[in-house]
Amino acid sequence: MRFEPSQLLFGLGAGMLIVGWLANSFTRLGTLAIGLGWTFLGVALVAALTQERILIGQTRWKLIRQLDEARRSVGLDHVILPESLELLERAAQQWERTEHELAALVWNEQAELKSRISRAAHLRMEDILVAECGTTIESGVDDELAADGLQMAIVELSKLADLVDAAGAALTSYPRAEFESSGVEPLMIQPALESLDSYLSEWESKASQLTAL
Numbered sequence: 001m002r003f004e005p006s007q008l009l010f011g012l013g014a015g016m017l018i019v020g021w022l023a024n025s026f027t028r029l030g031t032l033a034i035g036l037g038w039t040f041l042g043v044a045l046v047a048a049l050t051q052e053r054i055l056i057g058q059t060r061w062k063l064i065r066q067l068d069e070a071r072r073s074v075g076l077d078h079v080i081l082p083e084s085l086e087l088l089e090r091a092a093q094q095w096e097r098t099e100h101e102l103a104a105l106v107w108n109e110q111a112e113l114k115s116r117i118s119r120a121a122h123l124r125m126e127d128i129l130v131a132e133c134g135t136t137i138e139s140g141v142d143d144e145l146a147a148d149g150l151q152m153a154i155v156e157l158s159k160l161a162d163l164v165d166a167a168g169a170a171l172t173s174y175p176r177a178e179f180e181s182s183g184v185e186p187l188m189i190q191p192a193l194e195s196l197d198s199y200l201s202e203w204e205s206k207a208s209q210l211t212a213l
Helices: 005-023 029-054 059-073 082-102 105-109 111-133 143-173 186-212
Strands: none
Touching: 005 029, 059 111, 082 111, 082 143, 105 111, 105 143, 111 143, 111 186, 143 186
C-alpha cells in the first residue's frame, strides 16, 4: 500500500531486466526475462498515465500512503493540525487497547474471533483517520457529516475495546490446566462472547451496507 501500481510494475520490470542480462549469457531464459522486463516497463508507463482514472474508490489508500510518507520524512505534527492530532491520538488509544488485549495468549484459541476483532478495529481506526484528514472524495461523506460521525466512531471504538477486555477477562478466568485461573465459573464466558459477537455482527452488517453503496 505504500506504492502505486506503476511503481510496483517499474520495480518488477527493472528487476527482470537485470536478471535477464545476467542470465542471458548462459541460458535462454535470460532472453525471456529481458522481454518480460521491457513488457513490465511498458505497462508501468501506461499505468503511470492512467492509474489516477482507474483506481476508483482507492483514493483513501493514496491518502494513507501520503500520511505514512509524511510520518517517516517530516513527522505528522508538520502536516496535521494539532486538534486533529489530539483527536487521532484519542482514537489510537482505544485501538491500542484492543491490540494489546488481542496479544494475550488466551486469544490464540479464538483465531476466527480474534481476526474479526482485529479487522473491525483496524477499519474503524482507518475510517476515523480518513474522515479527519481526508476530503469528501476520500471519506465518501461531506465535512459536516464526517465531523458529526467522528466522535461517535471513537465511542464505538472504545466500546469495542471494552467488550474485548471483558471477553478476555472471561476467557482467562476459565479454569484450565494450561492457564492460570481466578477460579470463576465458566458461566460468565458465554454472555461476554455473545455481547462481543453481537457488536461485531452489527458493525460488519453496517460496513457491508456502506460497501454496497
